[in-house]
Each structure stands twice: as structure tokens, then as C-alpha cells.
Amino acid sequence: MRAMALEIPEVILLEPVVHGDARGYFFEAYNRRAFLAATGLDVDFVQDNESRSRRGVLRGLHYQLPPHAQGKLVRCIEGAVFDVVVDLRRSSPTFGRWVATELSDENKRQLWIPPGFAHGFLALSEYARLFYKTTDYYAPQCDRSLRYDDPTLAIAWPDLGMEPLVSDKDRSAPWLYAAECFS
Numbered sequence: 001m002r003a004m005a006l007e008i009p010e011v012i013l014l015e016p017v018v019h020g021d022a023r024g025y026f027f028e029a030y031n032r033r034a035f036l037a038a039t040g041l042d043v044d045f046v047q048d049n050e051s052r053s054r055r056g057v058l059r060g061l062h063y064q065l066p067p068h069a070q071g072k073l074v075r076c077i078e079g080a081v082f083d084v085v086v087d088l089r090r091s092s093p094t095f096g097r098w099v100a101t102e103l104s105d106e107n108k109r110q111l112w113i114p115p116g117f118a119h120g121f122l123a124l125s126e127y128a129r130l131f132y133k134t135t136d137y138y139a140p141q142c143d144r145s146l147r148y149d150d151p152t153l154a155i156a157w158p159d160l161g162m163e164p165l166v167s168d169k170d171r172s173a174p175w176l177y178a179a180e181c182f183s
């Protein structure tokens with residue numbers, strides 16, 4: 001597993017070693033020891049999530065506040081997504097900054113999103129299925145959404161020539177200045 005640093009160093013892009021042969025391919029999608037060796041992080045994942053979205057669906061930007069803040073290990077197992085992470089740690093030099101990367105069933109890349117960050121994605125392919133592990137359980141009372149189109153964030157979402165399909169919850173999410181963040 002190869003780790004690649006992004007502009008926000010705590011957010012880590014991971015690329016597995018894919019063993020291809022005449023039958024197809026095999027790779028270790030998650031291996032605790034390999035994850036530790038690549039990232040230096042020994043993380044306890046407690047929940048696996050899967051969602052499937054039509055092209056143009058935008059989910060996010062989501063995070064859970066303490067005491068149920070979540071780290072997430074995200075990958076796209078069908079199609080492709082434009083995946084975005086925003087630093088919401090007020091004490092961080094990169095507070096309010098975002099990084100984005102394409103995750104797809106072709107590149108098999110995974111993104112490690114530490115607690116303290118908001119996460120969202122736009123489905124680029126006809127359908128996109130996201131699979132992600134989390135370090136804490138779903139806690140609706142701590143679940144928060146942040147506006148994906150906040151002009152302060154100025155996220156460069158790809159233009160698919162259509163309005164993104166967004167949940168009511170996400171459409172009515174607060175802007176960054178009013179959002180509850182991390183210390």
C-alpha cells in the first residue's frame with residue numbers, strides 16, 4: 001500500500017498493490033498492519049458504510065462532532081466520484097481549506113479522512129458506490145452538515161452540466177461561518 005501526501009498533510013491518499021492475472025485481479029482492500037505501516041496510524045474501525053448514488057448526486061459536506069467525531073477510510077467500488085475533504089479544526093493552519101481527489105473503481109484509491117474534517121462527494125459516473133470504514137458509530141445527535149457551495153470554501157466541483165442532486169438536509173446546511181467546528 002502506497003501513501004501519497006496531499007496539500008493538507010493529515011489527509012492521506014492510499015493506493016493498494018493490485019495483483020492482476022488472467023482471471024482478473026486481487027488486492028487487499030484493508031489490512032490493519034499495512035495501513036499502520038503506510039500512515040503511522042493504528043486506527044480502530046467500528047462501522048462499514050455503503051451508499052450508491054446516481055450521476056450528479058452530491059452528498060455532504062458531513063462530519064460528526066465530539067464525542068463521536070469520525071475518521072473515515074473511503075473508496076469507490078463502482079464508478080467514480082470527486083471526493084472532497086475540508087479542514088474544520090479551528091487551531092489548524094489549514095482551517096477552512098479543502099483537498100479533492102478522484103476515487104474510482106479503476107484507480108482503487110482510498111482516502112483517509114481524520115476526525116476534524118468534513119467530507120463530501122459528487123458522483124461522476126452513471127452510478128457511484130462508495131464504501132467507507134469509520135472510527136466511531138453513527139451518532140445522529142452529533143451529525144452535522146456544511147454547505148457544499150459555501151463561497152468561502154470555493155470548492156471547485158466539476159461541472160456536470162446539471163444542478164447537483166442534494167438532500168434537503170444538505171441544502172439547508174449552515175455556511176462555514178455559522179457551522180459548529182472543532183477546536
Ligand SMILES: Cc1cn([C@H]2C[C@H](O)[C@@H](COP(=O)(O)OP(=O)(O)O[C@H]3O[C@@H](C)C(=O)[C@@H](O)[C@H]3O)O2)c(=O)[nH]c1=O
Nearest residue numbers: 049051059060061062063072119120121137138167169
Ligand atoms: C451516515 C448514516 C446514516 N444513517 C441513516 C440516516 C438516514 O436515514 C439515512 C441517510 O443518511 P444521510 O442522508 O446522512 O446519508 P449520506 O448523505 O450518504 O451521509 C454520508 O455522507 C457522506 C458524505 C459521509 O461522509 C458519511 O459520513 C455520511 O454522512 O441513513 C444511518 O443509519 N447510519 C449512518 O451511519
